[in-house]
Amino acid sequence: MGAAYFYHLTDSPLERTLPMLLGKCREAGWRVAVRGRDAGLLERLDATLWNDGFLPHGMAGGAHDADQPVLLGTQVPAVGFQCVMSVGGADVTVDEIGAAERVCILFDGYDEGALNHARGQWKALTTAGCKAQYWAQEDGRWLKKAES
Template identity: 75%
Template structure:
């Protein structure tokens, strides 16, 4: 049974945090789904992943291509979570309790400077924990990640 990890982004933007988390997930051998409802955001993240770190790039693809099933990291919106060990929710994308239970890890990343995003994440926390999912809440303090809550 997986857990939902909530990442309250205040010091580092999504564009820096997502590649770091994908690298950790891939290091664990997990196939990753990055789910987001905004095509423009997904395209921007796709471009960032293609640029990659100085020592390489993150192999990935955008959903809807001929090789979706072969992608170690897939970015999309209405993509079923089957076959992914890790789901990363960006831009307020929904994740169901069943998906949390089936995955090894679900990461919900949200902008801590955006009141609407913060409220949405609080709603997701409540819905998932009330459904019996384990969850952790992580926030940035002085450039470091600190676990603030666990349920």
């Protein structure tokens, strides 16, 4: 069974944190699904991944989805991916955490709605028995603040 890693973004924006995490996942040899609720956010992330370091990836719905090392979309299923990344409040399930090596939930630390949504996800997932870690940024470094 995998684990959920919650990333509370305060020092670095999503556009900088996501490529760093994706790079680590790719170094581990993992395929990654990046799931969001907002197509506009995913399009911005798509542009960032092409322009800031050229991380090979694709947007879901293309002819080569099965070949993409990183696939972004609003409806990307977790099947076939070792890691699922939730951005912009996309939900993840207990089953997805059980099937993946890791599920990462990235949320904006300055958005009260995003904070409340992440708190709700933490409670639901840990109550269901999922392993979870909560990471926060302090002075540009990631520190593990909680683990279940």
